[in-house]
Amino acid sequence: MVITSEVNMTIINNISHRGDNLLTQNQETPKILTRVKWLRVALISLVLLCVLEIWITSRLATYGTKVQEIQQATARLTLENQILESKIAEKSSLANLEKTASVYGFAPMKNFDYITPQKLAAK
Amino acid sequence: MRLKILKVAYFVILFVIVVRLFYWQVLRFDDLAALADEQHLKSSTVEAPRGQIYASDGAILATNKPTFLLYGEPKVVENINQISEQLAKIIYPLSLTPDQTADPVQLNALTDQYKQDLTKDLYWVPLARDLSADTKTKIDQLNLTGVGFDNELSRFYPESSSAAHILGFVGKDSSGQQTGYFGIEGYYNGDLKGIPGITTEEQDANGRTILSGTYDEKEPRPGHDLTLNLDRTVQYFVEKRLKLAMEKYGAKSASAVVMDPKTGAILAMASFPNYDPNNYYDFSKDAYKNPIVADSYEPGSTFKVLMMAAAINEGEVTADTRCDICDGPVKIGSYYIRTWNDQYLGDLTMDQVIIHSDNTGMVFVSRKLGLDKQYQYIQNFGFGNLTNIDLQDEMSPEIRPKEQWHEIDQATASFGQGIAVTPIQLVRAVSAIANGGYLMEPHIVHSIDVDGQVRIIQPKVIRQVISNQTAQTVTQMMVDAVNLGEAKSFAPQGYKIAGKTGTAQIPVAGHYDPTKTIASFVGFAPADSPRFAMLVVFQEPSASEWGAETAAPTFFDIAKDLFTYYNIPPQM
Numbered sequence: 062m063v064i065t066s067e068v069n070m071t072i073i074n075n076i077s078h079r080g081d082n083l084l085t086q087n088q089e090t091p092k093i094l095t096r097v098k099w100l101r102v103a104l105i106s107l108v109l110l111c112v113l114e115i116w117i118t119s120r121l122a123t124y125g126t127k128v129q130e131i132q133q134a135t136a137r138l139t140l141e142n143q144i145l146e147s148k149i150a151e152k153s154s155l156a157n158l159e160k161t162a163s164v165y166g167f168a169p170m171k172n173f174d175y176i177t178p179q180k181l182a183a184k
Numbered sequence: 185m186r187l188k189i190l191k192v193a194y195f196v197i198l199f200v201i202v203v204r205l206f207y208w209q210v211l212r213f214d215d216l217a218a219l220a221d222e223q224h225l226k227s228s229t230v231e232a233p234r235g236q237i238y239a240s241d242g243a244i245l246a247t248n249k250p251t252f253l254l255y256g257e258p259k260v261v262e263n264i265n266q267i268s269e270q271l272a273k274i275i276y277p278l279s280l281t282p283d284q285t286a287d288p289v290q291l292n293a294l295t296d297q298y299k300q301d302l303t304k305d306l307y308w309v310p311l312a313r314d315l316s317a318d319t320k321t322k323i324d325q326l327n328l329t330g331v332g333f334d335n336e337l338s339r340f341y342p343e344s345s346s347a348a349h350i351l352g353f354v355g356k357d358s359s360g361q362q363t364g365y366f367g368i369e370g371y372y373n374g375d376l377k378g379i380p381g382i383t384t385e386e387q388d389a390n391g392r393t394i395l396s397g398t399y400d401e402k403e404p405r406p407g408h409d410l411t412l413n414l415d416r417t418v419q420y421f422v423e424k425r426l427k428l429a430m431e432k433y434g435a436k437s438a439s440a441v442v443m444d445p446k447t448g449a450i451l452a453m454a455s456f457p458n459y460d461p462n463n464y465y466d467f468s469k470d471a472y473k474n475p476i477v478a479d480s481y482e483p484g485s486t487f488k489v490l491m492m493a494a495a496i497n498e499g500e501v502t503a504d505t506r507c508d509i510c511d512g513p514v515k516i517g518s519y520y521i522r523t524w525n526d527q528y529l530g531d532l533t534m535d536q537v538i539i540h541s542d543n544t545g546m547v548f549v550s551r552k553l554g555l556d557k558q559y560q561y562i563q564n565f566g567f568g569n570l571t572n573i574d575l576q577d578e579m580s581p582e583i584r585p586k587e588q589w590h591e592i593d594q595a596t597a598s599f600g601q602g603i604a605v606t607p608i609q610l611v612r613a614v615s616a617i618a619n620g621g622y623l624m625e626p627h628i629v630h631s632i633d634v635d636g637q638v639r640i641i642q643p644k645v646i647r648q649v650i651s652n653q654t655a656q657t658v659t660q661m662m663v664d665a666v667n668l669g670e671a672k673s674f675a676p677q678g679y680k681i682a683g684k685t686g687t688a689q690i691p692v693a694g695h696y697d698p699t700k701t702i703a704s705f706v707g708f709a710p711a712d713s714p715r716f717a718m719l720v721v722f723q724e725p726s727a728s729e730w731g732a733e734t735a736a737p738t739f740f741d742i743a744k745d746l747f748t749y750y751n752i753p754p755q756m
Contacts, residue, residue, distance in 0.1 A: 123386075140250050140335060144317045145251035148343040154243075155420050175753040 226387050232378030235339060235407030246351055249340035252333040256302045268298035274322050275312050283573055288322025314338060331458040336636040345460040347419050349474035350453050350628060353461035366472050368628060370576030375632060378407035407631040413449035418442055421745040422452040429738040430456050436728030438706045439607055443474050445615035445717040447643040448624030473577055480581040480604040485541045486706045487600030491549055491615055491656055494561035497654040500552040503535045503661060507548040514547045515525025516592045521547050538661045539668045543599045548600035558594060559586045564649045565613040566623055567605055573626040611719040618708040618717050621650040663711050671736035676744050678754025681709025685731040700724050705735035709743055715750050741753050
């Protein structure tokens with residue numbers, strides 16, 4: 062009989078422990094759910110960040126093409142500038158000016174006279 | 185047992201892997217990193233533009249012109265025959281001078297050359313160099329596959345051969361770098377060349393820049409720009425008159441230099457024969473040398489004014505002192521000093537000695553001066569030393585030590601024989617008479633632009649050689665020489681010009697050749713307030729050996745141009 066009561070006590074104790082556990086489990090479930098929720102959020106964020114980084118890196122890599130285009134445009138304009146500067150220098154040379162002047166009918170003067178104050182006074 | 189064997193095998197393999205990893209990742213790290221960098225890091229040198237050279241009026245004398253190297257890609261090019269013919273048709277005419285006509289044989293040879301180049305087992309072959317932008321445009325319009333252009337900067341001189349001896353030229357040194365030779369390009373090469381830049385960037389497999397990758401840029405620093413004292417218009421007058429005169433008088437060569445006596449600024453400098461620095465390689469190397477700073481000659485009678493100035497400055501003679509040995513040739517040892525025309529007027533004043541260019545009168549002067557003082561004044565006037573003009577190829581002939589001089593050397597030096605000078609030394613010395621007695625350092629460059637800051641080169645006084653009063657006395661003597669001497673018929677009317685003719689024999693193998701002379705004229709004007717000092721030299725003029733009949737008229741022609749240009753009316 063004692064054994065039965067001991068068994069009963071054990072059973073009761075077990076039941077009560079389980080009950081306690083169940084109670085504890087019931088109390089801990091919302092916490093676990095919250096944690097799981099945050100874990101999911103973190104995982105999704107991580108995946109999104111990875112995707113974002115891949116996308117940004119990919120865009121940056123393709124921007125290399127645009128950088129190259131801008132560099133080429135700059136080089137082209139610099140070259141055009143240099144060509145024009147050298148053409149201006151060539152056109153401004155005295156030999157070229159002399160040719161142009163003769164085309165327009167200019168000729169070196171041969172005789173000239175200085176008008177001095179004395180000459181004016183004499184007149 | 186089997187497990188043990190497996191365990192051991194496992195650890196052995198693991199150990200081998202770790203060792204290999206250590207080998208590749210630690211021991212070979214540097215090599216592999218360098219290899220990786222080589223594959224995806226590209227460095228390119230950015231050439232620094234060479235500094236420009238300007239005349240005093242801001243006109244460009246030397247600049248950088250883009251030129252193009254045409255290359256072919258044999259692995260890519262198609263229709264080699266057609267492309268070769270098209271290219272040859274455009275490029276061949278560029279090699280012809282205006283008076284040449286096209287030669288079909290040469291055109292075919294060029295076409296064959298291109299075919300040969302484009303069939304080589306290479307990825308890249310050069311086809312033509314130094315093509316202009318216009319030629320590149322013509323070739324671009326053909327839309328040829330497998331040809332392209334690399335551009336580079338070539339030195340360009342818009343004024344062509346004008347001022348060639350002042351400017352020098354740019355060529356390549358032994359390592360293929362652009363380097364200046366002779367003249368300003370050579371002297372200021374360090375300032376002009378600049379510092380090249382380097383660009384290092386990471387590129388992908390297709391050669392495109394990776395923006396997020398490594399990028400390092402060191403900007404090229406352009407060379408410094410120079411502004412010269414050279415007046416382009418004065419240079420033009422001098423070259424035009426000098427060239428005409430050289431042909432008229434049948435001279436082997438001719439030189440002229442114009443200097444501002446107050447500052448030492450070189451306003452013009454010309455020599456013939458000259459060359460075109462745009463294609464210097466088409467000319468003889470002898471033409472590169474600037475005779476005004478790099479060649480010496482015996483100055484002859486132009487030297488007399490300096491020795492006279494020395495004697496007057498020492499108080500040994502005055503303009504009115506009379507020569508008591510001028511009634512005949514002067515005997516010195518076994519030599520006889522004679523006048524240029526073997527006529528002896530006797531009892532000449534010092535003024536008349538200069539007017540008549542009397543050698544015996546100068547012997548009188550040198551005896552009054554004495555060897556010590558004469559030698560000292562030769563040195564004081566700058567002879568025997570470099571003038572330090574900023575041109576690369578200057579030289580100075582040595583003056584023999586005084587101890588080696590004999591009486592005959594002292595005598596002949598008094599009238600400019602037996603002593604060698606460069607033209608720049610002589611015009612600088614005479615400028616000391618023009619500016620009141622001060623020996624100036626001659627300068628080509630007026631200012632240097634260093635990264636936006638302009639550094640002006642100030643006039644430099646070397647020393648005072650003679651007093652202002654002596655300078656005025658000798659100036660008057662030189663004016664009298666122009667108005668009353670052998671060249672008086674060529675002098676322009678109404679202007680006070682100070683000058684002296686010179687006709688020096690040329691020493692050949694220990695004696696003087698009686699048939700060959702160096703004819704010269706040195707002077708400055710207006711005498712009272714000189715704007716310019718000038719020297720004109722002809723080597724072996726065949727029309728007349730005398731300076732009074734060759735160099736003097738040329739001097740006066742240039743002077744007339746300068747009077748007009750500087751708006752100097754007649755003073756008399």
